[in-house]
Amino acid sequence: MRDKAQPLEPPPRALAALFRRELRIGQRIGGGASLGVVFFLILVTLTPFAVGPDLNLLGRIAPAMLWISALLATLLGLDRLFQADHEDGSLDLILMSEASLELIVLTKCLAHWLLTGLPLVLASPFFGLMLAMPADRTWSIVLSLLVGTPALTLVGAIGAALTVSLRRGGLLLPVLILPLCVPVLIFGVAAAGGGAEAAAFAPPFLILCALSLLALVGAPIAAAAALRQMSQ
Amino acid sequence: MLDRSLKLFAQHRFPLVSLMRLSASRLSVERGGRIVFSELSFIVEAGQSLIVTGRNGAGKSTLLRALAGLLPLAHGELALTPAAEDSIAEKMHFIGHADALKGALTVAENLSFYAALLESGHGGVAPLPALEAFGLGPIAHLPAAYLSAGQRRRAALARLLVARRPIWLLDEPLTALDAASQGFVAQIMREHAADGGIIIAATHTALDLPASELRMGAAA
Numbered sequence: 001m002r003d004k005a006q007p008l009e010p011p012p013r014a015l016a017a018l019f020r021r022e023l024r025i026g027q028r029i030g031g032g033a034s035l036g037v038v039f040f041l042i043l044v045t046l047t048p049f050a051v052g053p054d055l056n057l058l059g060r061i062a063p064a065m066l067w068i069s070a071l072l073a074t075l076l077g078l079d080r081l082f083q084a085d086h087e088d089g090s091l092d093l094i095l096m097s098e099a100s101l102e103l104i105v106l107t108k109c110l111a112h113w114l115l116t117g118l119p120l121v122l123a124s125p126f127f128g129l130m131l132a133m134p135a136d137r138t139w140s141i142v143l144s145l146l147v148g149t150p151a152l153t154l155v156g157a158i159g160a161a162l163t164v165s166l167r168r169g170g171l172l173l174p175v176l177i178l179p180l181c182v183p184v185l186i187f188g189v190a191a192a193g194g195g196a197e198a199a200a201f202a203p204p205f206l207i208l209c210a211l212s213l214l215a216l217v218g219a220p221i222a223a224a225a226a227l228r229q230m231s232q
Numbered sequence: 233m234l235d236r237s238l239k240l241f242a243q244h245r246f247p248l249v250s251l252m253r254l255s256a257s258r259l260s261v262e263r264g265g266r267i268v269f270s271e272l273s274f275i276v277e278a279g280q281s282l283i284v285t286g287r288n289g290a291g292k293s294t295l296l297r298a299l300a301g302l303l304p305l306a307h308g309e310l311a312l313t314p315a316a317e318d319s320i321a322e323k324m325h326f327i328g329h330a331d332a333l334k335g336a337l338t339v340a341e342n343l344s345f346y347a348a349l350l351e352s353g354h355g356g357v358a359p360l361p362a363l364e365a366f367g368l369g370p371i372a373h374l375p376a377a378y379l380s381a382g383q384r385r386r387a388a389l390a391r392l393l394v395a396r397r398p399i400w401l402l403d404e405p406l407t408a409l410d411a412a413s414q415g416f417v418a419q420i421m422r423e424h425a426a427d428g429g430i431i432i433a434a435t436h437t438a439l440d441l442p443a444s445e446l447r448m449g450a451a452a
């Protein structure tokens with residue numbers, strides 16, 4: 001929307017309708033919401049089998065394992081973010097809407113994060129217990145995931161937009177996106193207390209906040225540009 | 233049944249902005265380095281219809297997608313008079329091969345979403361009456377995944393009613409429709425033209441509609 005003297009009504013209505021539709025679809029098809037948490041649980045459960053029952057070691061690597069698991073669980077299903085709409089033709093109609101594509105991308109990301117990212121954040125304290133994570137670190141892992149997972153979803157949306165017309169985009173997406181997630185992972189794990197002992201919480205956490213804000217501004221623009229190019 | 237639905241639709245009719253004109257001059261579209269069509273020019277005035285014909289692969293669907301702004305033009309220009317404030321695509325309805333229905337959502341939910349998404353200030357029929365007009369009232373609460381091909385097509389065409397847009401781009405609108413539904417679609421197309429709308433339809437089926445014809449020949 002350019003700043004013309006146009007009524008502001010239709011675009012917000014379109015975005016609200018899109019948001020409700022995304023939530024409904026996610027809740028109805030069995031996969032959307034619950035599968036990410038189950039995948040998260042399986043990854044976390046596998047760790048003690050691989051590392052062994054050394055509680056000290058497990059407790060030390062718990063924040064890192066939770067973050068890597070959350071990263072992989074977030075990517076799960078992200079490849080369908082735009083691809084499903086592209087295949088059934090609804091992406092064409094979304095492109096022909098009056099609402100700006102950047103805001104549409106942001107709306108879809110918000111719905112996707114509420115369905116897949118937020119459950120991970122809420123489940124992380126309980127899964128932390130399975131890794132013998134010290135109780136005093138619980139709040140820092142929850143806070144770091146709460147702030148960091150939106151960035152993962154937003155960056156992932158760029159990859160989802162780039163692979164929108166590819167049939168086998170499911171594998172290409174992580175290859176494109178995981179390298180871009182490294183900064184979020186580094187500062188997320190640092191804030192969660194997985195780095196050096198006695199590291200301060202605030203500096204890495206604030207950088208994580210900055211990364212998320214950067215993704216919030218930049219990713220919708222990049223993903224919208226990619227969608228316009230790739231959906232042809 | 234059809235009489236009742238037509239009356240229902242007629243209550244929601246109102247004239248669109250008249251004196252509109254869509255002019256295409258020397259359009260060319262390339263797909264993967266191959267020229268699908270080139271040097272295509274036409275003008276459609278308000279209230280007129282254009283039927284695009286041609287053999288399979290002549291580029292009918294490509295033309296409609298290009299008009300809708302979904303494919304880039306290699307050359308040529310597409311203009312709307314009076315000029316659109318934003319993009320021409322926002323004045324257009326596009327009914328393509330894909331029905332754009334989400335199987336997990338009910339028919340009514342699908343249509344309500346498009347009513348809000350495609351709304352462009354011209355109003356429209358509420359989703360449920362629009363579904364009733366297309367004879368889908370009794371199955372409005374069913375997930376779209378359970379619909380037959382003809383029912384899916386009708387649910388897609390119901391988009392034309394829930395959000396009024398002056399230009400209709402219809403790609404094989406009558407595919408899979410029964411005779412009664414074909415008659416109803418022809419009827420709303422005539423009414424849309426009478427209201428000052430523009431219709432560009434690609435079809436192999438004869439439409440009961442006064443229209444000029446654009447024959448797309450063999451690709452260059």
